[in-house]
Amino acid sequence: xxxxxxxxxxxxxxxxxxxxxxxxxxxxxxxxxxxxxIEDAVIIDYGDLPGFPLSAVEGHAGRLVLGNxxxxxxxxxxxxxxxxxxxxxxxxxxxxxxxxxxGCDTLLxxxxxxxxxxxxxxxxxxxxxxxxxxxxxxxxxxxxxERFGPRFPDMTVAYDRELRHRLANTAARLxxxxxxxxxxxxxxPNFETPAEIRAFRTMGADAVGMSxxxxxxxxxxxGMRVAALSTxxxxxxxxxxxxxxxxxSLAVGAEAAKDLRRLLPAFLESLSPExxx
Ligand code: HPA
Numbered sequence: 083x084x085x086x087x088x089x090x091x092x093x094x095x096x097x098x099x100x101x102x103x104x105x106x107x108x109x110x111x112x113x114x115x116x117x118x119x120i121e122d123a124v125i126i127d128y129g130d131l132p133g134f135p136l137s138a139v140e141g142h143a144g145r146l147v148l149g150n151x152x153x154x155x156x157x158x159x160x161x162x163x164x165x166x167x168x169x170x171x172x173x174x175x176x177x178x179x180x181x182x183x184x185g186c187d188t189l190l191x192x193x194x195x196x197x198x199x200x201x202x203x204x205x206x207x208x209x210x211x212x213x214x215x216x217x218x219x220x221x222x223x224x225x226x227x228e229r230f231g232p233r234f235p236d237m238t239v240a241y242d243r244e245l246r247h248r249l250a251n252t253a254a255r256l257x258x259x260x261x262x263x264x265x266x267x268x269x270x271p272n273f274e275t276p277a278e279i280r281a282f283r284t285m286g287a288d289a290v291g292m293s294x295x296x297x298x299x300x301x302x303x304x305g306m307r308v309a310a311l312s313t314x315x316x317x318x319x320x321x322x323x324x325x326x327x328x329x330x331s332l333a334v335g336a337e338a339a340k341d342l343r344r345l346l347p348a349f350l351e352s353l354s355p356e357x358x359x
Contacts, residue, residue: 105358112332194314232303
């Protein structure tokens with residue numbers, strides 16, 4: 083039987099007694115270094131958290147960092163597992179549920195993505211207004227765990243309006259350009275074909291990537307507020323003459339990640355440290 087998220091939540095409580103994180107952070111490709119800014123950090127390897135799936139992807143550390151970032155109590159996942167690594171979609175539910183049990187009622191997801199929108203250039207940041215799940219799977223498939231949420235969760239507002247408003251205001255205050263658009267998630271691991279990208283543009287996608295949507299679905303199911311940000315690392319396949327590579331994603335993503343490393347702490351500072359709201 084799959085492990086219960088209570089086990090991982092119990093390890094978190096035991097390793098950081100008396101500490102209640104309000105905001106969960108998932109740091110994607112190229113953004114992991116943000117965890118180094120966390121103060122009074124308690125670090126737990128995913129291997130010590132029962133049921134946390136491990137990631138072998140370059141740029142994903144695989145540890146949970148508990149502590150204070152810009153005065154906010156956070157639980158930060160430095161690295162995440164992906165569907166293309168062979169994990170079952172349902173396996174991706176456990177870490178998010180463990181964060182929810184630990185106290186997080188807000189979840190901030192980050193990722194690296196390709197841009198389908200010529201007005202959103204590589205090196206810039208996009209906040210998700212909505213998503214399209216094209217992974218072909220869903221972490222909520224299987225018996226519904228009623229402790230967390232309903233069988234048929236509503237997804238009318240997947241990405242919280244208040245949080246988006248705050249992120250937009252914070253970015254404007256810092257002089258950071260923050261685009262807003264629709265993220266399409268695919269299973270991967272290959273980058274898309276030019277024909278797929280043309281089809282996805284017609285469907286309304288502004289960016290494409292291989293993560294984030296499973297975590298958003300689990301978090302919304304359990305009633306967490308969600309916001310998500312993409313560092314745009316490339317124009318999607320066929321939009322330029324260049325071929326795509328993970329190495330190039332990391333290099334260009336580093337530019338956008340600099341803005342994200344300024345934006346996230348300033349955003350957290352704008353929330354109440356007592357409640358995280
Ligand atoms: N496609 C899918 N995932 C990605 C891309 C892309 O072009 N760039 C970064 N992650």
